[in-house]
Amino acid sequence: MAENVDYNDDSIRSLDWKEHIRLRPGMYIGKLGDGSAYDDGVYVLLKEIVDNSIDEFVMGSGRTIEVTMSDHKVSVRDYGRGIPLGKVIDCVSKINTGGKYDSKAFQKSVGLNGVGTKAVNALSNFFTVQSYRDGRTKIAEFEKGELTRDEPEKETSQRNGTAINFIPDDTIFRHYRFIPEFVENMIWNYVFLNSGLTLNFNGKKYLSERGLYDLLVRNADAENLRYPIIHLKGHDIEIAMTHGQSYGEEYYSFVNGQNTTQGGTHQAAFREAVVKTIREFYDKDYDAADIRASIVAAIAIKVQEPVFESQTKTKLGSQNVGPDGPSVRTFIGDFVKRELDNYLHKNSATAEALKARILQSERERKDIAGIKKLANDRAKKASLHNRKLRDCKIHFDDNHERKQDTTLFITEGDSASGSITKSRDVQTQAVFSLKGKPLNCFGLTKKVVYENEEFNLLQHALNIEDGIDNLRYNNIVVATDADVDGMHIRLLLMTFFLQFFPDLVKAGHVSILQTPLFRVRNKKETIYCYSDEERRNAIAKLGNKPEITRFKGLGEISPDEFGLFIGKDIRLDPVFLKDANIKALLEYFMGKNTPTRQQHIVNNLRVEKDDESVNPLIAENLDSVELPVAS
Structure with missing residues (x-):
């Protein structure tokens, strides 16, 4: 029976704005994280600031935005109208204060809630805002939302605009660092969606002339496209689409410039409209899966007063494009029906190539239908008592506040999975145990996913057979030993994901678990080291010949110790895929050109004299993909 606690006037508390944000940061910025995942809160902080500058550009003020970033600090300078000088402090420190409640000033803005910049302020150790307006400037400085410096207005020769600098609070974002690749993707999306905008990021200039067409050029394997990119633009809507050679569906969706990574009503309407239009154009009742197989598409719409399913705005919930406008489904459906149908009638070569791709998908689907049914039946039986999967209770496709934390660790062997299983958080962390080295699936068809029991069970554990819309774990973490095997x-698993489910990698769901290589301790203190440099620093700190243990495998780490490395201080190396030709990349590293790879390793052999160890430096020609390699 619960303890009887007095409930009276003293039980009621009123928090001021910054106290509430700092007490419940997840309500405002989603998951906290350390910057190792694309959807960690530190990137939401940056996005909230840049969004304001983008809104200025959309309203016709300021064609250039400058973003400067180090591991822990961000500066954003735009050349818009500048915050009215008398309201500079209010705009960054008073909830429900801003210009976006005036629909005439910001008709189709992302930030409608008057919270974003205030959340950045409250969650930063250091925050400054400076507005330049009509020859005068005003600057204010804060620490964790508290005003620490309020300078009077003075004259300036600087151009109009706003400059904001902030350093996130490292007591909230523990061990965080900004990873430039995640920010670069964000920057590219901004320029793709805003033709005419120039965005300078750490001295490099980003701009786009063709909008979503350029987005697909950058993100799709250009050499493997089945037909030229179809690019359609209308009032408040833009679409680009094509079909490639890879499996699955890949979408990039946006609302008012916001990257809706979890889709929503607009993405669902687009998928439905493409199927309907193509069936009517060819007068054939093609299976929807055959039409959408291998599709790569981007859609951007503008909605007045959009409704998102959370403050982080990653999924659109709006049913209508505006208070008096049509439904999102009707708006997109009518546009796709009219414009895509016209395009296919005018471009017969593209229409024929699209039809050929659909028929190929149909043949492939029928070819694996028999083995797929048997494999699914086996998977259903295995799911009742799947010894490979130690599942958790909360999943990414649940409606639960902790769903962003859901993680699947993929381990090698029973010893490693045993340590993780005993020390994991059973609410959000699951473990999938491999029996050994998985099959090298490069060059094989998707039939192998169903024929290979291990791949089939992994596919079902992730729930990605029909795409990643119903993905069960937000984070897929490869947890293997830090040795050659x-x-x-890791490479075999990455080949599996890139060959059959590349959207998992492109969406930032896959990462590598860092585990300590050394334990350095004396009677008073224990330090876990993830590199030789950390080991040397630990020895220098503890002095007097401390005990040093070299961990050779995950199975050597006790469950009690392992709990320290997969909890709030977990270290992950995200796997990036950018500007890559996946087929060429996999062919080089996983194909039959063994002599070429052997010579590459010999030519790049590196000797670490301090540690008397030899490491193959395999990443030199991997500019497009970064697969973290242990020291």
């Missing part, structure tokens, strides 16, 4: 297993 462990790195080989």
